[in-house]
Amino acid sequence: MDLIIGTRGSSLALTQTRRVSQMLKEEGVNTFLKIIKTSGDSFTDRPLHELGGVGAFVREIDERMLSGELDIAVHSMKDLPTERPEELPTSAVLKRDSPFDALLTRDGSTLDELPEGAVIGTTSLRRKSQVLRYRPDFDVQSLRGNIDTRLKKLESGIYDGIILAEAGLRRMGWDIPVHQLDTDHFCPSANQGAIAVVAKSGDESENVVSRINHPQTKIETEIERILIGNVGGGCIVPIGAYAEFVNDEKIHIRSEVLALDGSHYVAVDDVISADNYKEEANELGEELVRKGGKKLVQEALDKMANAE
Numbered sequence: 001m002d003l004i005i006g007t008r009g010s011s012l013a014l015t016q017t018r019r020v021s022q023m024l025k026e027e028g029v030n031t032f033l034k035i036i037k038t039s040g041d042s043f044t045d046r047p048l049h050e051l052g053g054v055g056a057f058v059r060e061i062d063e064r065m066l067s068g069e070l071d072i073a074v075h076s077m078k079d080l081p082t083e084r085p086e087e088l089p090t091s092a093v094l095k096r097d098s099p100f101d102a103l104l105t106r107d108g109s110t111l112d113e114l115p116e117g118a119v120i121g122t123t124s125l126r127r128k129s130q131v132l133r134y135r136p137d138f139d140v141q142s143l144r145g146n147i148d149t150r151l152k153k154l155e156s157g158i159y160d161g162i163i164l165a166e167a168g169l170r171r172m173g174w175d176i177p178v179h180q181l182d183t184d185h186f187c188p189s190a191n192q193g194a195i196a197v198v199a200k201s202g203d204e205s206e207n208v209v210s211r212i213n214h215p216q217t218k219i220e221t222e223i224e225r226i227l228i229g230n231v232g233g234g235c236i237v238p239i240g241a242y243a244e245f246v247n248d249e250k251i252h253i254r255s256e257v258l259a260l261d262g263s264h265y266v267a268v269d270d271v272i273s274a275d276n277y278k279e280e281a282n283e284l285g286e287e288l289v290r291k292g293g294k295k296l297v298q299e300a301l302d303k304m305a306n307a308e
């Protein structure tokens, strides 16, 4: 079987797609790579929330799939909006790489060791809120661009530290020392560290691709999307969600919604049963709403709309 596989053109996206191609080759599937430039790639000087959120990395690829130009597509799963077209199911999620945020500093300092008023680079509103909750004295500045660009900006001295996903660094072969940020203080973006393969509903490719699915990661990422789906706002507002199998029967879940300035937040943190995960994850999502999660999301969206 031959498939045309769509991907963004960043070095991280190409690295992820090559991994999927190799896995499909082992299933007897030949893939032909097609690079699609997305709006998120075209306007690297603007924060994602000004480009319509993480959909900025996906819209054009979805369009090419629906037009028949692509058979499947590979995405960083956290870049897939919560709402997805029914015609484009996620047919496989690869075994999760590191879910953690990572702090990089030029001298190896930790967040606790950085001086008063240190400048931290990130464009993730979630990371910004979590940093300000942890160190309200820090000056958090926007940091966009691909991994290579971000590392160069750190070396240039513009920032005292930058925060990015550990998975991206490791997939690119960057074996540089980082400080892994714990999930209690830095609950990751939903689906961080996971790679998704999207196919077309009803196509033969949908079944073929499902052969490379990692069942536990598929369930963990589905739970995270249920949690953020309850409070809404997508990934452009400060929301963290992380689910991890602790054994075959139990799954630990943590999710939080923060104010943009990190001054307050609501969270849920519990262990649910694997054989009833959809219902129990939804109950935790509803608890997050009851605690004020939806209100915090709306406050963030209103502030961003007024700022534009």
Ligand SMILES: NCc1[nH]cc(CCC(=O)O)c1CC(=O)O
Pocket (backbone or CB within 6 Å): 057, 076, 077, 078, 079, 163, 164, 165, 167, 168, 191, 192, 193, 194, 195
């Ligand atoms: N659009 C940002 C993005 N999307 C996926 C990753 C990292 C890889 C992953 O989370 O799977 C990143 C970079 C970052 O958050 O530092």
